[in-house]
Amino acid sequence: ETGVTQTPRHLVMGMTNKKSLKCEQHLGHNAMYWYKQSAKKPLELMFVYSLEERVENNSVPSRFSPECPNSSHLFLHLHTLQPEDSALYLCASSQDLTPNYGYTFGSGTRLTVV
Amino acid sequence: GENVEQHPSTLSVQEGDSAVIKCTYSDSASNYFPWYKQELGKRPQLIIDIRSNVGEKKDQRIAVTLNKTAKHFSLHITETQPEDSAVYFCAAVSSGSARQLTFGSGTQLTVLP
Numbered sequence: 191e192t193g194v195t196q197t198p199r200h201l202v203m204g205m206t207n208k209k210s211l212k213c214e215q216h217l218g219h220n221a222m223y224w225y226k227q228s229a230k231k232p233l234e235l236m237f238v239y240s241l242e243e244r245v246e247n248n249s250v251p252s253r254f255s256p257e258c259p260n261s262s263h264l265f266l267h268l269h270t271l272q273p274e275d276s277a278l279y280l281c282a283s284s285q286d287l288t289p290n291y292g293y294t295f296g297s298g299t300r301l302t303v304v
Numbered sequence: 305g306e307n308v309e310q311h312p313s314t315l316s317v318q319e320g321d322s323a324v325i326k327c328t329y330s331d332s333a334s335n336y337f338p339w340y341k342q343e344l345g346k347r348p349q350l351i352i353d354i355r356s357n358v359g360e361k362k363d364q365r366i367a368v369t370l371n372k373t374a375k376h377f378s379l380h381i382t383e384t385q386p387e388d389s390a391v392y393f394c395a396a397v398s399s400g401s402a403r404q405l406t407f408g409s410g411t412q413l414t415v416l417p
Contacts (some may be wrong), residue, residue, distance in 0.1 A: 193348075197334070221402070233348075233393065233407040246404065280347070284413060292338040292350040 193217040196281050196296035203271065204304055211299045212267040213281030218285045222264040224256060225291065227278040239264060240287050270304045306331040308396050310408025317384050318416050324347045325411045327394035329378040334396040338405070341367060343390045351392075354378070384415045 194215045198237040203209050215222065224236040238246035239258040253275075264281055278300050282293035307330040315326045329337075338353035352359045354361045354377065361368050367380040381388055391412050395405040 230409070232329070232345075232409045235404055235406075238404060258404070259310075287404075292337055292340075294352055295347040297347045 194281060194283055194296040195270075196279075196299050198299055200300045200302075202295065202302045202304060203268070205271060205273075207271075208267070208269040210268065211279055211281075212270075213264040213266075213296055215262055215264075215283040215294070215296075217283060217294060219283035219294070220261055221284045222258065222261075222282075223282045224264065224266050225282060227279040227280055227291050227298070233280070237266075239253075239292075245287065271301075273303050276301055276303045306396050306406040306409045308394060308406050309395045310394050310411060312411060314412045314414070316414045316416060319384060319386060321384055322382055323379075323388070323413055325379045325392055325394070325407050325413070326376060327378070327396075328374075329374060329385065329396040329406075330375070331374075331396070332375060334375075335370070336340045337370060337380050338367060338395050340407075341390045342392040342393065342410075347377075353398050383412075384413075386417050389413055389415045401403065 196213045221240045223238050226236055235248050236250045237256040239245045242258045253270050255264040278298045280298045281296040284293050308327055310327045322339050340348040341353050342348040349355045352363050352366050354370050359370055365369040365382045370377040391410045393410050394408040397405050
């Protein structure tokens with residue numbers, strides 16, 4: 191266990207459902223990230239939080255809504271998703287916004303939208 | 305913003321041979337270049353990184369080289385083993401205000417026994 195835990199590991203949801211992904215880190219890091227990983231595509235940065243403040247939103251559709259209640263927890267709220275949103279959603283953390291020691295990733299949530 | 309290109313997308317080598325994966329980046333101010341390994345169904349894990357003040361770094365069978373003038377960096381794996389089979393991602397971070405990692409598209413490495 192690397193210290194970044196994501197739940198659930200797998201999620202199947204209909205296009206009208208509302209669900210949330212959870213990420214928790216026990217590393218004392220101050221920055222947390224959501225990435226989307228689709229087949230044969232680069233990791234796509236979705237959101238960046240530093241000390242619970244959102245510092246980056248890479249033109250992500252509003253059907254994805256992040257929440258960072260404290261520096262250890264990060265959520266991604268999902269509603270009215272589309273089938274093309276099916277992907278692996280990875281959470282990561284770093285000591286701060288200067289990633290000179292790389293990111294620590296969680297195991298991801300495999301999302302399937304039906 | 306930063307743009308990272310990675311080649312090849314797939315690579316097959318015989319066990320014991322060497323493997324080389326190459327990446328180019330666009331932002332000349334980039335100063336940190338990590339490499340991640342992602343085994344099937346698992347999380348990406350940092351395996352080696354290099355900063356712009358050095359040209360080469362080695363860690364056992366893994367080495368990374370950086371050519372700042374040409375804006376490219378490479379991962380070298382020697383004496384490959386079946387457990388090296390995975391997807392490898394390069395990344396770069398710029399020195400600008402938006403200091404996040406931009407990832408390459410990944411290389412699927414298969415080491416044939």
